[in-house]
Amino acid sequence: MSFVSEPAELSVTTRSVTTRLDGVRVVGGTAEVSDFIALMKPRVMSLVVFTALVGLAVAPADIHPVLGFISLLCIAVGAGAAGALNMWYDADIDAVMARTRTRPVPRGRILPGEALAFGMTLAVGSVAVLGLAANWVAAGLLAFTIFFYVVVYTMWLKRATPQNIVIGGAAGAFPPMVGWAAATGGVGVESIVLFLIIFFWTPPHFWALALWRAGDYERAGIPMLPVVAGLAETRRQILLYSVLLAPLGAAPWLLGYASAVYGVVAGIGGAVMLMLAVAVRRTDGIAGEAAAKRLFAFSVLYLFVVFAARLVDGRLPMFGNLM
Amino acid sequence: MTMVHDNDGIVLTEEEKRRRRARSVATALALAAMAVMFFVLTIVKLGPAVFNRPL
Numbered sequence: 001m002s003f004v005s006e007p008a009e010l011s012v013t014t015r016s017v018t019t020r021l022d023g024v025r026v027v028g029g030t031a032e033v034s035d036f037i038a039l040m041k042p043r044v045m046s047l048v049v050f051t052a053l054v055g056l057a058v059a060p061a062d063i064h065p066v067l068g069f070i071s072l073l074c075i076a077v078g079a080g081a082a083g084a085l086n087m088w089y090d091a092d093i094d095a096v097m098a099r100t101r102t103r104p105v106p107r108g109r110i111l112p113g114e115a116l117a118f119g120m121t122l123a124v125g126s127v128a129v130l131g132l133a134a135n136w137v138a139a140g141l142l143a144f145t146i147f148f149y150v151v152v153y154t155m156w157l158k159r160a161t162p163q164n165i166v167i168g169g170a171a172g173a174f175p176p177m178v179g180w181a182a183a184t185g186g187v188g189v190e191s192i193v194l195f196l197i198i199f200f201w202t203p204p205h206f207w208a209l210a211l212w213r214a215g216d217y218e219r220a221g222i223p224m225l226p227v228v229a230g231l232a233e234t235r236r237q238i239l240l241y242s243v244l245l246a247p248l249g250a251a252p253w254l255l256g257y258a259s260a261v262y263g264v265v266a267g268i269g270g271a272v273m274l275m276l277a278v279a280v281r282r283t284d285g286i287a288g289e290a291a292a293k294r295l296f297a298f299s300v301l302y303l304f305v306v307f308a309a310r311l312v313d314g315r316l317p318m319f320g321n322l323m
Numbered sequence: 324m325t326m327v328h329d330n331d332g333i334v335l336t337e338e339e340k341r342r343r344r345a346r347s348v349a350t351a352l353a354l355a356a357m358a359v360m361f362f363v364l365t366i367v368k369l370g371p372a373v374f375n376r377p378l
Contacts (some may be wrong), residue, residue, distance in 0.1 A: 028341050033349045066367045070360060133364055 028111035034283075035104040038081030039087055039115055040122075047303070048079040048175045051198060054307045055176030055191055058314030059183035067133050071182035075175055077122050078142045082149040082171070085120030088112050089154050092207050093220040099213060105266035119150075134182035141189050144172040153211070159221070162228040169202030170195075177305075190257045193248075194310075199247055201303055203241040204277060208296035212289045231288070235281045238295070242277035246270030249306050258313050265309040268301045 004297030053074045056068055063071070087094065088106050095106035104110040110118075123146050131139030139149030161167075173195045180191035207225055210217060211234060214226040226234040247254075249270045276295040285289045335343065366373060 030340050030342060031346070033345050036349075064367055066363055073360075129360075208363060246356075291325075 025189055028114050031104060031109045035109045039084045039104050039110060039118065040077075041083030041086075042080075042217050044083060044172075045076050045079045048165045048172070049076045050304070051194070051307055052076075052175035052179035054314075055179030055194055056183050057179075057181045058190065059188070061184040063134070063183040068183070070133040071130055071179070074126045074133065075142060075178055075182075078126035078130070078146055079175070081119045081122035081126060082146045084115050084122065085150040086114035086154045087147075088292055089150070090158075091115075093159075093222060095222050097213075097216040099216060129180065130178075135185045136180035137187075138178050141174060141178045141187075145171055145178065148174070150267065154266060157219070160223070161223040162223050164223070165206040167205050169199055169206075172202060173198035180236065189255070190252060193251050193255065193257070194307075197245070197248055197251070198303065200241055200245040201299065202247065203237045204273070205296065205303075207238050208232065208280065208292045208299065211292040231284075235288070238283040239277045239281045242274050244276050249273075249302075252310060258310055262309045262313040266306050269305055272298060273302050 011043055056063065056071065087103055090100075091103075091105040091112055094100035094103050096150055100106070105112055105115050113246055125145075127139050127143045127146070149168070149171035153164065153171055157164040157168050176194035176198070177187060179221045180188060180194075210224045210226050211231060214224065214231070217224040218227045225237065246267075247270065249266040250263050252258035253260060253266065273295075276291070276298055279291045280288065280295050
């Protein structure tokens with residue numbers, strides 16, 4: 001591949017030796033181990049592993065603990081592979097955004113070719129081992145998730161449409177389905193509900209971030225909703241998706257999969273999310289930015305609490321019998 | 324970051340040698356962990372049947 005707009009500091013090539021714009025030639029193979037860990041987006045990985053664990057744990061089938069652990073490891077590595085391939089492809093725009101310019105590829109610690117090889121190796125390895133350890137339905141879903149994140153989201157949607165994170169958000173929503181498939185060998189209605197919770201959670205989460213990072217995205221030429229449609233429209237859509245998310249979060253209880261305790265936790269979480277989205281909708285300027293930051297921070301907590309509640313609820317039946 | 328001179332080849336600094344060593348150790352540990360994982364995976368998947376094969 002070729003990078004159209006090159007970072008100011010580094011002329012990026014896929015060879016092991018590259019030339020900086022100041023004429024100095026530099027070589028690859030100089031990265032720290034921590035650079036390769038950073039390439040896998042460990043914070044995203046942790047969320048992926050957690051939601052996959054919930055899918056695997058609440059599935060109506062038992063999996064051997066060792067196979068369950070290996071399956072989660074494969075899902076984590078698959079997510080890391082997707083992150084590495086994302087950083088390989090997005091090095092040019094990462095270099096011009098404050099949030100991403102210190103990533104290993106734009107910083108010149110890992111060459112694009114190294115990131116590509118690392119990502120592909122992890123992707124193929126994680127899918128193959130998941131197929132051998134669990135089943136090929138789960139492996140196929142994991143492969144599709146990586147493909148969706150790298151090709152559909154990163155290469156296509158991200159630079160093409162303000163709906164990038166809406167459709168692309170599906171990639172982040174698949175892990176509970178992969179975990180469920182690892183345990184059952186198939187796809188169940190509840191796993192689809194878990195998918196939908198993350199799918200409808202993604203737009204308010206990312207657009208809240210984009211509200212105060214709009215300048216960054218604009219500089220990089222990414223058509224995020226605040227850049228293309230403006231801040232007011234973004235706030236309106238954040239509220240719209242939060243309205244859909246609140247009842248959806250409680251859906252596992254409404255559909256009879258989870259206990260009333262889960263329903264109460266998800267209901268309260270959804271209500272707070274909705275209140276914060278209303279605050280974002282009603283405020284502007286610096287107050288609006290603060291409201292967006294509050295919503296962004298709470299959205300992370302919301303997803304964690306809802307999935308943790310479902311995990312406890314699903315693995316401890318006596319928890320549900322209290323209500 | 325290593326400077327490359329056409330006649331000298333690549334000369335690593337002490338810091339770069341340390342990083343290379345760290346990467347080598349991490350790679351070795353990952354390979355060892357994979358070997359253990361495949362062994363455990365085989366035993367768990369096949370159970371006692373792992374010894375039950377025609378010779």
